[in-house]
Amino acid sequence: MYPNVSQVTLTIVFDRPLSRITLTFATTDLPAQFETPTTMQLTAYQDSTATPVGSATATGTYTIDSLPQGTLSFNAGAQWFNLVELTVAQTPPPNVRNFLVDNITVNPLSPSADFNAD
Numbered sequence: 001m002y003p004n005v006s007q008v009t010l011t012i013v014f015d016r017p018l019s020r021i022t023l024t025f026a027t028t029d030l031p032a033q034f035e036t037p038t039t040m041q042l043t044a045y046q047d048s049t050a051t052p053v054g055s056a057t058a059t060g061t062y063t064i065d066s067l068p069q070g071t072l073s074f075n076a077g078a079q080w081f082n083l084v085e086l087t088v089a090q091t092p093p094p095n096v097r098n099f100l101v102d103n104i105t106v107n108p109l110s111p112s113a114d115f116n117a118d
Contacts, residue, residue, distance in 0.1 A: 007088065008097045010085070011085050012084050014083070019075065019108070024102050025058075025072055025101050038096045040089060042085070053080070
């Protein structure tokens with residue numbers, strides 16, 4: 001059973017400011033239905049979705065007998081984030097919207113960086 005929603009979003013909140021995140025993903029596309037796999041999107045925020053920092057996208061690739069898989073990375077540069085949202089960025093018919101995430105690696109904000117959390 002799948003949720004009857006137009007878009008599935010995974011929200012992750014971290015307990016400290018971060019500068020970088022990398023993760024592996026798979027989308028639920030099937031090779032027989034889609035020649036080009038759907039694209040995943042990560043959007044990073046400071047404290048709430050009202051303060052976006054930036055975003056990144058990646059498209060997985062098919063391997064033998066598997067769902068399309070890939071790596072998605074985001075580097076905030078001189079900024080920081082502590083909340084991310086993951087979604088399927090494009091939804092071709094028949095509405096691929098489910099995904100799997102694993103191997104989440106984060107880099108905390110450098111101690112020398114300017115961080116003024118309220």
